[in-house]
Amino acid sequence: MGYGSVLDVETSGASAVTARQDRLSAGVEASHTMAKTDLQRMERYKAIIKEVGRKYGVEPALIAAIISRESRAGNCLSGGYGDGGNAFGLMQVDINPRGGGHTARGEWNSKEHIEQGTxxxxxxxxxxxxxxxxxxxxxxxxxxxxxNAGDQRVTSTNVDEYTTGGDYSNDVIARAQWYKRNGY
Structure with missing residues (x-):
């Protein structure tokens, strides 16, 4: 789509820190396994994800991968909130005034929310x-x-230097590649 294909992006996948949440070893296979684990929950949002992807020129697989990484397709949210109440919804939009400072739009699992995150x-x-x-x-x-980290913290081609787990983009890309190959 408009911003490139996730299949063309090199990735090392999940770090040991990220993979540990599912008792996996680091790497692309860990990211794929976590994406597959979230698939059944993700299917509830597939039509919305595809519609939003078309609207914004973003591969639906990438949106699904961010949802998988951020909220495990809603599985790790409490009342739609995560990150100690600092982030909202499937895509974990940062609502902390000292962070992203966004105002949450829509319900935590709505099309409006997925549009905002996208x-x-x-x-x-x-x-x-x-x-x-x-x-x-x-x-x-x-x-x-x-x-994940804000544009001011992306300062070199080591884009994950300041991201959560030190692997955010690598893990998301690997999950997106799996989703792309599995119907998204």
Whole structure:
């Protein structure tokens, strides 16, 4: 789609820290296993994810991967909130005034929420694209890292240096590759 294909992006997958949550070893296979674990819950949102992806020019697989990474397709949320009440919804939009400071839109699992999360992702991909003379694949990966850490913390091609687990974009890309190959 408009921002590149997740299948063209190199990835190392989940770090040991991220993989540990499912008692897995680090790597692409761990990311794939976690995406597969979330598939049944993800299916509830598949039609919305595909519709939002078409609207914003973002591969639905990437949206699904962010939902998998952020909330395990809603499985680790309490009343729609995660991160100690600092993030909202399937895509964990940062509502902390000292963080992203977003105002949550829609219900935690709604189309409106997924649109908001996707708009934020697109904003970061465009910001990183303007900031660095990288390949389209690097810009996509950098935008994904910025979705987690903010664009000011993406300072080099080691885009995950300041992301949660030190692997956010690598894990999301690997999950997205799995979702892309499995109907998203």
């Amino acid at each position: 708009e934020i992702l697109v904003h970061f991909i465009k910001t990183i694209s303007a900031k660095f003379p990288w390949s389209q694949e690097q810009k996509l990966k950098g935008g994904i890292a910025a979705y």
